[in-house]
Amino acid sequence: MxxxxxxAAENIWFDKxxxxxxxxxxxxGANGPATQQFQSSSHAAxxxxxxSRMKSLELENNSLHKVVVxxxxxxxxxxxxxxxxxKNPAPAAVPCAKTVPVQAAPAKVENGDDDDDDDDDxxxxxxxxxxxxxxxxKQERLDAYAAKKAKKPTLIAKxxxxxxxxxxxxxxxxxxxxxxxxSVQMDGLLWGASKLVPVGYGIKKLQxxxxxxxxxxxxxxxxxxxxxxxxxxxxxDVAAFNKI
Numbered sequence: 010m011x012x013x014x015x016x017a018a019e020n021i022w023f024d025k026x027x028x029x030x031x032x033x034x035x036x037x038g039a040n041g042p043a044t045q046q047f048q049s050s051s052h053a054a055x056x057x058x059x060x061s062r063m064k065s066l067e068l069e070n071n072s073l074h075k076v077v078v079x080x081x082x083x084x085x086x087x088x089x090x091x092x093x094x095x096k097n098p099a100p101a102a103v104p105c106a107k108t109v110p111v112q113a114a115p116a117k118v119e120n121g122d123d124d125d126d127d128d129d130d131x132x133x134x135x136x137x138x139x140x141x142x143x144x145x146x147k148q149e150r151l152d153a154y155a156a157k158k159a160k161k162p163t164l165i166a167k168x169x170x171x172x173x174x175x176x177x178x179x180x181x182x183x184x185x186x187x188x189x190x191x192s193v194q195m196d197g198l199l200w201g202a203s204k205l206v207p208v209g210y211g212i213k214k215l216q217x218x219x220x221x222x223x224x225x226x227x228x229x230x231x232x233x234x235x236x237x238x239x240x241x242x243x244x245x246d247v248a249a250f251n252k253i
Contacts, residue, residue, distance in 0.1 A: 166223040171216065171249035174235065174242055179211040181241055187215055189238040197225030216248065 174190055176183065183205055191200050203217035221231070232245045 167253040174215040186241040197222030
């Protein structure tokens, strides 16, 4: 059989369109789900972008609406103010009244005898008496102020001092130690409350409060007087110092 006869016997070329459609359906079936998923994802992304753009446009529209409302309110206020000004115009400035010069009173013409009488009435030495009276009143006021100031009590500066008095050891009689401290007496010194505070190893220190006048009693003098009782007292420290 020749080649031409073989081709005449075959019918595949006459059904080529059917085979092409079958091949197309095959490949579409093989790649269909992935293509559909990609298309759906692309559609979803496009929808989200569209929604976001619509939201932004709505926000811009709202802001523009607020601006328009504010501008309308401002315009209404201006219109109302203009209407009020048109109804009630500002009053015209009142011209200042012209000042009338004051004419001096004419001097009286008197005869020579009257001039002599006026000269006699003038007291050339009366000013000395007035100066003496003013000086006397001034001195009386100064004396009264000085007496009032002398009666006013002066403010005395005072301080509150908290002292820590330490003994030599735990065998020291703390009662006798406190008696020694309180025996220190000075002008402007007032002893207050006291207590025993544990230090360690059975040793206690005396913590005592006192009030002093700053001009009369100093902390250095007070410490020197207390440490003189060297049989009972080892040292004295200022724990607190406050002005009253």
